């Protein structure tokens with residue numbers, strides 16, 4: 001029928017949009033998505049930045065105080081950043097911070113005294129004038145035009161003649177606009193003041209403490225009470241209009257959910273953003289209460305065509321994704337879920353990026369399961385294709401933001417759920433969140449929580465899916481029915497693992513068997529060999545079988561022969 005066909009077409013379109021745009025940092029390059037064409041020049045070859053290198057960990061930053069004035073017409077900033085911290089190991093004569101060297105430096109102070117410094121390889125080496133104390137306060141005043149690296153680390157852009165300023169630091173580009181220990185493991189508190197023309201609203205992490213009028217300008221003072229990683233610190237400044245919703249926690253606390261968009265997107269945003277309190281409710285029920293309940297959740301419009309970025313308590317979302325049709329609900333849910341996975345439980349290093357993106361992607365599936373039921377879980381998982389078999393999930397060598405990291409990461413959690421059962425699986429996620437919230441975790445920490453919660457050994461599971469295995473399971477299978485000498489029949493199924501990315505996966509395999517009399521049952525078999533023959537008793541004459549009918553396995557199955 002016509003109507004149905006039309007609905008089907010719309011559904012296909014929606015599915016396509018959801019599949020294309022289901023990502024968190026959430027964006028569209030990589031894999032086969034060449035559709036963004038010219039925007040590819042924004043993408044940095046991260047491998048050259050040696051993302052996995054452990055850098056100057058002898059310091060622990062406790063707080064950043066950033067005071068920044070924006071000059072949109074000149075595309076310049078004048079800023080002063082204070083870095084307050086402690087030296088962790090030996091008292092060092094030098095304090096080293098990440099900071100790009102393209103600014104005019106007005107002053108460098110250590111504990112309020114002028115200090116000598118030099119730049120090398122986008123790091124600033126500052127002479128420490130007080131080696132007796134293990135604490136320090138470095139203050140750097142600087143001005144100029146920040147380099148706009150990565151996905152847009154500091155961007156002056158325009159939308160319909162409105163100037164917009166936005167930052168996007170992930171993974172290591174916070175240091176393009178302020179001096180910092182630019183690594184996810186060193187979380188700190190943050191106070192940030194943004195001064196700009198008074199028709200702009202300036203938004204950042206945490207809570208708005210005050211707005212000061214300064215002649216033609218306004219200064220917005222934001223502050224966090226929760227630790228924040230440098231890649232999640234953000235500025236969004238534009239002639240925004242704002243509106244709000246309320247989220248009520250399980251304990252009855254009320255929190256603001258604040259939105260900042262340009263006037264011409266206001267009506268679209270009112271519809272597109274309206275489900276955020278529901279996202280927060282569902283995710284809190286799944287994992288534990290929203291981590292930043294004393295501050296806010298917020299969303300700000302940015303001119304980034306590639307997706308959205310989960311800056312702590314204030315997600316930046318590209319203008320193109322704000323529309324009344326709610327095509328991008330999965331994206332917004334994904335970003336909200338990073339509040340738990342990434343922002344509160346932060347990876348120790350970029351080797352563990354799947355703990356951000358895999359968890360956020362699986363949150364999409366869990367959300368749709370909650371809202372629409374079990375079939376939505378299976379169909380959402382089916383949309384998470386994995387066709388990269390050259391990199392491991394842990395410490396990927398080429399691209400930490402490939403679609404594989406997002407989708408395979410989600411599949412790992414889905415398969416873990418199959419191994420553990422729902423009760424233990426969700427208990428594991430909650431335990432993991434409780435243990436590491438507001439801190440850092442790595443893949444080994446997560447594996448340990450899986451094992452502690454379940455009492456099972458997950459060494460093989462993590463080896464095949466996370467640390468060593470590449471790609472997915474590939475199975476060739478054939479089946480045969482034989483009389484077994486009694487009235488019963490026996491069904492023989494021969495399976496061969498044919499993949500090259502890992503020798504032998506161990507996994508539970510569901511097999512759906514149907515008889516000609518309409519009987520059906522699921523036989524679950526734990527596969528532990530590359531080649532396996534199963535013999536299954538079937539109650540009456542066999543008519544149909546299906547491997548993994550519930551879509552619980554990241555595998556492709558290929559029938560090579562029957563009877």
Ligand SMILES: [Zn+2]
Nearest residue numbers: 023024025360
């Ligand atoms: Zn993400």
